[in-house]
Amino acid sequence: MDSISTAPAILQPLLDMLRLPLEEIKIEKVVDLVSYDGAIAAQCLRLANSPLYGRREIETVRSAVMVLGLDRVRTLLLGLCMNRVIPADKWVIEPNAFWRHSLGCALVTQRMARKIEYHEPEKAYLAGLLHDIGLLVNSVLYTEGFRECLRIAAEQQAPLHVIEEQVLGFTHCDSGRMLAEHWRLSKELVDVTYCHYDLSLLAAPGPLACLVHLSDLLCRARYLGYGYDEIMSVDLGGDAAWQILVASYPALGNMDLVRFTLDIDGAMDQIVATVDSVFGSKNVAVSAAT
Numbered sequence: 001m002d003s004i005s006t007a008p009a010i011l012q013p014l015l016d017m018l019r020l021p022l023e024e025i026k027i028e029k030v031v032d033l034v035s036y037d038g039a040i041a042a043q044c045l046r047l048a049n050s051p052l053y054g055r056r057e058i059e060t061v062r063s064a065v066m067v068l069g070l071d072r073v074r075t076l077l078l079g080l081c082m083n084r085v086i087p088a089d090k091w092v093i094e095p096n097a098f099w100r101h102s103l104g105c106a107l108v109t110q111r112m113a114r115k116i117e118y119h120e121p122e123k124a125y126l127a128g129l130l131h132d133i134g135l136l137v138n139s140v141l142y143t144e145g146f147r148e149c150l151r152i153a154a155e156q157q158a159p160l161h162v163i164e165e166q167v168l169g170f171t172h173c174d175s176g177r178m179l180a181e182h183w184r185l186s187k188e189l190v191d192v193t194y195c196h197y198d199l200s201l202l203a204a205p206g207p208l209a210c211l212v213h214l215s216d217l218l219c220r221a222r223y224l225g226y227g228y229d230e231i232m233s234v235d236l237g238g239d240a241a242w243q244i245l246v247a248s249y250p251a252l253g254n255m256d257l258v259r260f261t262l263d264i265d266g267a268m269d270q271i272v273a274t275v276d277s278v279f280g281s282k283n284v285a286v287s288a289a290t
Contacts, residue, residue: 012183014077021122022070030073031062040080044073075103078129085136092139092147097227100272102129104224107271108215108264115260116211116249124211127192130185131212134176134193141175142168154228161197173197199240207248210241218261222268236261 014033017025034041041061048064049057058064065073079099091098109128113121138146145168153163161171176193185193188208195201196212205213214236219225221234236242237257246252 014074014081017074025070025074027062027065027070030065030070033077034065034073035061040077043080044068044076047072047076075106075129079103082133082136086139090140090143092143092150093135094227097225098132098135101219101224101226102132104219104268104271105129105131105212105215107267108218109211111264111267112211112215115263116245116252118207118211118249123188124208127189127208127212128215130180130189131192131196131216132172132176133179134172134174137175137179138164138168138172150226150228153226153230157229157231159197159230159232160226171197173201199244205241205244207245210244213241214239218264222265224268224271 017029017033034044041064044061044064045058047053048067053067058067068076083095106125106128110121110125112118113124118124138149146164149160149163149167152158152167153160156163161173164171173194173196177190180190180193188206191202191206192209192212195205195209196216199205199209199213202209217232217234217239220230221232223229242252
């Protein structure tokens with residue numbers, strides 16, 4: 001685990017910043033984090049000067065942060081930090097597919113959290129963004145075995161964690177929990193990495209784990225998965241996570257689920273555009289099959 005925990009020094013301050021509501025984040029703190037690393041500063045400047053932002057002549061980190069906005073900058077920072085955790089030759093899932101799913105899940109989780117008036121939507125965003133960090137562990141430490149898992153999953157259009165259990169004897173949920181504990185993330189985030197597929201692994205799953213579970217399902221069902229088509233269906237009303245949320249947020253019992261899912265669907269284009277602008281255009285090639 002130590003071999004993959006040597007992330008850039010700004011990772012922990014960034015994680016701390018991500019836990020804050022946007023209105024509490026200070027611009028100068030963000031500028032300091034970006035400026036700390038030359039490669040990250042260059043990437044922010046490149047994105048700020050891209051056609052997406054009107055081809056401005058942005059020459060300072062502070063100007064780039066102002067143009068990009070805090071949401072985009074912190075996502076970019078976390079993505080660049082996490083990318084350095086994995087050597088280029090160790091990626092099994094195509095990196096853009098990984099980030100499309102992770103950021104997609106973050107944005108959907110945050111959107112759902114606001115819908116149900118969950119008290120910490122920024123924490124919901126962070127939980128969605130980090131829920132699959134176990135994939136990083138499996139890519140680095142079990143590269144060939146994990147590559148075989150992805151190949152079989154893509155061939156069978158099966159859930160990746162099911163094939164991991166069959167081939168490796170454990171899943172990225174297990175390894176994700178270990179990394180989350182190693183990085184000293186909060187217990188809630190550790191629980192999310194561990195049970196986002198199977199809530200029964202916890203005696204009493206909390207709202208955050210339930211939100212990420214549902215968001216993960218919605219993203220995978222709407223082609224924001226791991227770079228391959230997965231045969232699956234989503235029944236929000238019948239899912240255990242939804243029932244747990246209804247117990248904590250009774251107003252959900254009267255929610256129109258069709259309208260709710262249509263609202264999420266309507267946000268998918270925006271989510272995909274956000275991912276593409278930060279991490280590059282869509283590339284769904286499965287590296288395990290090449």
